[in-house]
Amino acid sequence: MRILIVEDDALVGDALKRGLAEAGFAVDQVGTAEQAEVALAADEFDLAVVDIGLPRVDGLTLVRRLRRAGSALPVLIITARDALADRVDALDLGADDYMVKPFELPEVAARCRALIRRTRSATSAQLTIGQVALDLGSRTVELDGHPLDVTRREWSILECLALDTGRVVRKERLLRAIAGWDEELTPNAVEVYVSRLRAKLGDAVAIRTVRGLGYRLDDPAA
Amino acid sequence: MTPPPEPTRRPSSVGGRLLVLLLAPVSALLVAGVVIDYYSSIGPVGTAFDRSLGDVALLVASYVRPGTVETLRRGLPPEVDAALAGSGARRGFALRDANGALLAGDPRLPAAPPAAAGSARSAKPVFGDAVVGGEPVRVAWYDFDLDGRMTRVTVAEAARSRDSPTRALVTATLVVDILQLIAIPLLVILGVRLALKPLLALRDHMAARSARELEPLDAGSVPVEAQTLVESLNALFGRVRAAAESQQKFLADAAHQMRTPLAGIQAQLELLERDVDAAPVRERVHAVGEGIRRLSHTARQLLTLARAEGSATLARDFRPVDLAGLIEETVTAQLDRALAKRIDLGAEAAPATVTGVGWLLREMLNNLVDNALNYTPAGGVVTLRSGVAQDGAFLEVEDDGPGIPDSERPLVTARFHRSPDAPGHGTGLGLAIVNDVAVVHGASLSIGSGASGRGTCVRIVFPAHAAAPA
Numbered sequence: 273m274r275i276l277i278v279e280d281d282a283l284v285g286d287a288l289k290r291g292l293a294e295a296g297f298a299v300d301q302v303g304t305a306e307q308a309e310v311a312l313a314a315d316e317f318d319l320a321v322v323d324i325g326l327p328r329v330d331g332l333t334l335v336r337r338l339r340r341a342g343s344a345l346p347v348l349i350i351t352a353r354d355a356l357a358d359r360v361d362a363l364d365l366g367a368d369d370y371m372v373k374p375f376e377l378p379e380v381a382a383r384c385r386a387l388i389r390r391t392r393s394a395t396s397a398q399l400t401i402g403q404v405a406l407d408l409g410s411r412t413v414e415l416d417g418h419p420l421d422v423t424r425r426e427w428s429i430l431e432c433l434a435l436d437t438g439r440v441v442r443k444e445r446l447l448r449a450i451a452g453w454d455e456e457l458t459p460n461a462v463e464v465y466v467s468r469l470r471a472k473l474g475d476a477v478a479i480r481t482v483r484g485l486g487y488r489l490d491d492p493a494a
Numbered sequence: 495m496t497p498p499p500e501p502t503r504r505p506s507s508v509g510g511r512l513l514v515l516l517l518a519p520v521s522a523l524l525v526a527g528v529v530i531d532y533y534s535s536i537g538p539v540g541t542a543f544d545r546s547l548g549d550v551a552l553l554v555a556s557y558v559r560p561g562t563v564e565t566l567r568r569g570l571p572p573e574v575d576a577a578l579a580g581s582g583a584r585r586g587f588a589l590r591d592a593n594g595a596l597l598a599g600d601p602r603l604p605a606a607p608p609a610a611a612g613s614a615r616s617a618k619p620v621f622g623d624a625v626v627g628g629e630p631v632r633v634a635w636y637d638f639d640l641d642g643r644m645t646r647v648t649v650a651e652a653a654r655s656r657d658s659p660t661r662a663l664v665t666a667t668l669v670v671d672i673l674q675l676i677a678i679p680l681l682v683i684l685g686v687r688l689a690l691k692p693l694l695a696l697r698d699h700m701a702a703r704s705a706r707e708l709e710p711l712d713a714g715s716v717p718v719e720a721q722t723l724v725e726s727l728n729a730l731f732g733r734v735r736a737a738a739e740s741q742q743k744f745l746a747d748a749a750h751q752m753r754t755p756l757a758g759i760q761a762q763l764e765l766l767e768r769d770v771d772a773a774p775v776r777e778r779v780h781a782v783g784e785g786i787r788r789l790s791h792t793a794r795q796l797l798t799l800a801r802a803e804g805s806a807t808l809a810r811d812f813r814p815v816d817l818a819g820l821i822e823e824t825v826t827a828q829l830d831r832a833l834a835k836r837i838d839l840g841a842e843a844a845p846a847t848v849t850g851v852g853w854l855l856r857e858m859l860n861n862l863v864d865n866a867l868n869y870t871p872a873g874g875v876v877t878l879r880s881g882v883a884q885d886g887a888f889l890e891v892e893d894d895g896p897g898i899p900d901s902e903r904p905l906v907t908a909r910f911h912r913s914p915d916a917p918g919h920g921t922g923l924g925l926a927i928v929n930d931v932a933v934v935h936g937a938s939l940s941i942g943s944g945a946s947g948r949g950t951c952v953r954i955v956f957p958a959h960a961a962a963p964a
Binding site: 281282283284286287288290291294325352353372373374375376377379439440442480482483484485488 | 746749750751753754755756757758759760761762764765768786787790822825826829830833838839840841842843877878
């Protein structure tokens with residue numbers, strides 16, 4: 273998985289480059305938006321980590337240009353500003369995620385992995401989180417290389433959580449995923465299926481309960 | 495010796511001064527008018543009564559002939575009788591010779607006018623006051639020649655018979671005067687009020703403004719006299735706004751300039767810690783890393799405080815903010831910290847929308863959750879709540895930690911205040927930020943105990959007008 277870092281600050285850029293490399297990514301770094309455009313035109317990348325405060329052409333402009341040129345490259349924006357407007361701008365302009373400096377390197381790596389996974393799931397039928405492998409086409413799960421028997425509703429919940437690994441998925445969304453057109457299910461049903469999934473998956477992945485909101489599937493590598 | 499205390503001077507009001515300056519002379523003039531009217535109407539009325547009394551004397555005199563004196567003693571001719579009957583109480587008459595001996599009529603009437611009234615020996619009657627039978631009377635004396643002998647006619651009428659017509663006349667004048675006395679001050683007050691209305695409207699408009707409104711006032715709607723004042727105010731607003739905007743820009747730039755190197759140092763130390771094999775060195779690198787994290791945190795808090803204070807530029811940042819969404823965002827952001835401390839971080843978010851500054855409210859909630867996670871021991875429960883209560887939309891963060899003692903509660907919102915036995919490395923800025931953000935939003939902040947009587951429950955209630963249509 274190859275990542276392009278667009279960051280003009282040497283200290284931050286270097287730390288990101290090393291940190292992401294240690295997390296298993298192939299990493300390149302440039303210091304300006306112009307250099308980034310050249311690099312993206314020349315090579316294939318799976319993700320760009322873009323700082324907003326770049327000299328001359330800022331990060332938001334770079335994202336806007338990429339999207340206008342039809343690029344679907346996932347972009348993680350990094351900024352030193354925390355105004356709500358920046359966040360809204362970044363996501364409106366087509367960035368996929370947003371982090372505020374200072375950041376923790378493991379979290380940056382986890383977000384990168386989640387973004388790439390989500391983009392890939394749109395084109396590929398395979399989704400792997402730790403020891404768990406999902407085949408989105410045949411709707412089957414493998415645990416440690418062995419097929420795992422899950423019901424239709426358990427599968428729907430696992431798929432929802434896996435596609436948003438590391439993010440909180442609201443209970444209502446999971447309920448909609450398992451409820452058919454003519455079925456009335458209570459939120460308790462979601463709890464029942466989640467606890468069955470936990471029993472079946474064991475320690476391979478953790479499904480955390482976020483009280484009052486929903487669930488989060490954590491990648492043990494993050 | 496201590497100097498006498500300065501008399502407290504109340505600031506003078508234009509309305510008050512106008513009223514005093516107008517009402518005092520106008521009232522004095524009106525009162526003077528009443529007095530003048532009284533005396534100037536009493537005089538002519540008295541003269542008119544005297545003239546008719548004098549006419550009666552002349553009439554009586556014209557009836558007296560040398561031979562009629564005896565007749566008069568027996569009965570008066572009808573014309574004389576009618577003239578004496580007059581309109582009020584019957585007038586008395588007396589006829590005397592030059593020696594004062596009574597020829598006919600009422601002997602009680604005084605024979606001669608008082609010296610001050612002058613001599614009756616003139617072509618005209620002489621008038622004076624006297625008391626007859628215990629009753630004040632007005633008397634007219636008229637001397638005429640009867641067969642070469644000086645004869646005197648005395649005519650008197652009761653003073654009280656004059657009273658009621660005089661009173662009617664004076665009363666009519668005074669009623670008009672008193673009506674004026676009441677009406678004119680009222681009209682003056684009304685006029686002053688009306689004239690000051692645009693100024694009062696300006697005052698009310700200013701009073702209704704919140705501190706963060708620095709939009710120019712409408713100079714067109716104020717009187718000419720106040721226009722210069724309004725223009726000066728507008729110029730001042732403009733300068734304050736410009737100053738606040740440049741301060742906000744400076745703070746945003748400062749935040750940016752500080753965060754980037756801090757992020758670099760923090761990330762580099764994180765890597766260094768992994769690379770170092772020697773445990774003692776690794777521990778020191780870790781300690782430096784923690785110091786940098788605290789520094790970042792404090793810098794962020796200080797910038798938030800400074801930017802919340804520059805609320806003059808925030809007016810345009812006020813937008814509908816979904817509190818439940820804010821809670822979801824905060825729980826998501828702090829979940830890892832909570833998991834690391836084995837704290838059950840949860841939400842009970844009912845829909846609620848307020849008009850506010852999104853990033854400030856997020857900083858507020860983050861600081862509240864920071865505090866809760868810092869002070870709640872492992873295994874504890876922290877819950878974020880939102881909703882709409884009777885008194886308005888609210889945000890609430892409750893933990894089951896050690897709680898804040900009652901005596902500490904009023905102090906904890908002061909900047910850099912830390913409870914003496916507070917654990918950890920807090921800056922003492924968290925609740926100060928929460929307080930400032932609440933103030934910016936006109937919200938009330940209350941610190942209580944958790945539902946079970948343990949822990950802390952911080953509740954922010956937004957004013958009803960801040961509730962935005964969802």
